[in-house]
Every structure is written in structure tokens, then in C-alpha cells.
Amino acid sequence: MAENAVAVKDAMKEPIRASELDPKFKYQLIKLHGSEKLLKCFQCGTCTSDCPVARYSDSYRPRTLIHMARLGLKDRVLKSDTLWLCAACFTCTDRCPQGVEVASVIRVLRNLAAEEGIVPQVFKDQCSSVLQSGYAYKISELRLKKRDTLGLPPLPKGNPESVQKSLKGVSFMKNMENKGENDAKQ
Ligand code: SF4
Ligand code: SF4
Numbered sequence: 646m647a648e649n650a651v652a653v654k655d656a657m658k659e660p661i662r663a664s665e666l667d668p669k670f671k672y673q674l675i676k677l678h679g680s681e682k683l684l685k686c687f688q689c690g691t692c693t694s695d696c697p698v699a700r701y702s703d704s705y706r707p708r709t710l711i712h713m714a715r716l717g718l719k720d721r722v723l724k725s726d727t728l729w730l731c732a733a734c735f736t737c738t739d740r741c742p743q744g745v746e747v748a749s750v751i752r753v754l755r756n757l758a759a760e761e762g763i764v765p766q767v768f769k770d771q772c773s774s775v776l777q778s779g780y781a782y783k784i785s786e787l788r789l790k791k792r793d794t795l796g797l798p799p800l801p802k803g804n805p806e807s808v809q810k811s812l813k814g815v816s817f818m819k820n821m822e823n824k825g826e827n828d829a830k831q
Contacts, residue, residue: 679749692737723758779803
């Protein structure tokens with residue numbers, strides 16, 4: 646979970662203070678690719694009722710994320726840990742009667758959160774692993790030996806250099822580099 650992260654449901658229980666509202670946020674969002682139709686949302690709840698993740702979560706509600714973004718609760722929505730639960734299946738986007746590209750809005754919100762360094766630790770760890778080995782998870786020696794014992798072929802070699810080259814200049818990479826420097830200082 647990202648530092649200071651909050652669940653959407655809990656975040657919406659807190660009274661909203663006028664000082665929290667960023668009236669420009671929604672206008673910033675509609676300029677970004679994928680969230681142009683954000684303001685068309687009329688809060689029908691179809692996205693939440695059809696979302697496979699919401700079905701199994703007490704706190705994940707795409708409709709609420711959209712509402713928070715529209716209200717200008719920038720800090721709350723970007724710090725919401727549930728922002729990272731979306732499986733990007735695009736069911737919500739297909740079903741929205743207003744043509745809001747809900748899954749893309751969530752991607753835009755995640756990108757903004759990542760630019761501010763608000764990324765759950767589990768994804769940071771996965772990113773580090775991909776950058777170092779080309780694999781999302783470190784595969785233990787034991788598992789590699791077991792493959793050998795079972796007569797399975799060796800795993801293809803990862804290509805972290807290619808990944809690093811592709812991601813050069815992306816904000817998230819800068820955040821990861823800063824994280825590495827900060828870790829080294831600790
Ligand atoms: S389905 Fe579309 S209009 Fe309805 S709440 Fe979700 S985003 Fe808003
Ligand atoms: S894209 Fe995300 S928010 Fe939309 S239905 Fe799938 S899991 Fe739910």
C-alpha cells in the first residue's frame with residue numbers, strides 16, 4: 646500500500662473540506678488522453694455494478710473514484726490505495742451509458758499518482774525486479790532447480806536492458822531512480 650494511502654470508501658466517509666477541493670483538477674483531467682469525457686458522468690453506478698473487482702471488494706468503487714475526481718478531491722483520489730485494484734478489463738468503459746472511458750480515467754489517475762511518487766510498494770518492487778532481471782518476480786534458485794529435475798527447459802533469459810531502454814525518460818523511471826538513491830542513503 647502506498648504511504649498515506651486510503652481506501653476509497655473510507656476516504657469518502659471523511660467530511661470534505663473546502664480547502665481540499667481543487668476546482669481545476671477536472672479540467673486538467675479532461676485534457677489528458679482517455680479522460681476527455683469525464684464530465685459526462687451522471688453517477689448512474691453502472692461501472693461499479695458491472696466491475697468484477699468491485700464484486701469482490703468492500704472498498705473498490707470505480708464510480709466513487711470518478712466522482713472524487715470530478716469533485717476535485719485530487720489528493721484523496723491520488724492517494725487512494727484502491728486506485729491500484731483496477732484490473733483494466735474495460736467492462737466499465739464498454740457499459741458506461743455516457744461513454745466515459747472509466748478504465749482509461751483510472752489509468753490517467755494512476756499515472757498522475759505515479760508522477761508524484763504515490764505507488765504501492767508491491768508495484769515498486771515489481772518494477773525494480775523487471776528492471777533488474779526482466780521478470781516481474783525474482784524466481785528462486787530452488788524453483789529453477791526443480792524445473793531442471795522435472796526435465797523442463799530453462800526459462801528464457803530476461804532482457805532488462807531492453808526494458809530500461811524502453812522506459813528511459815518516463816517519469817516513473819525517475820521516481821524509481823530517486824527511490825534507489827534514497828534507499829542507498831538510508
Ligand atoms: S457508468 Fe459512466 S455515467 Fe455511470 S457512474 Fe460510471 S462513469 Fe458515471
Ligand atoms: S476496468 Fe477496472 S474499474 Fe473497470 S470494470 Fe474492469 S476492473 Fe472494474
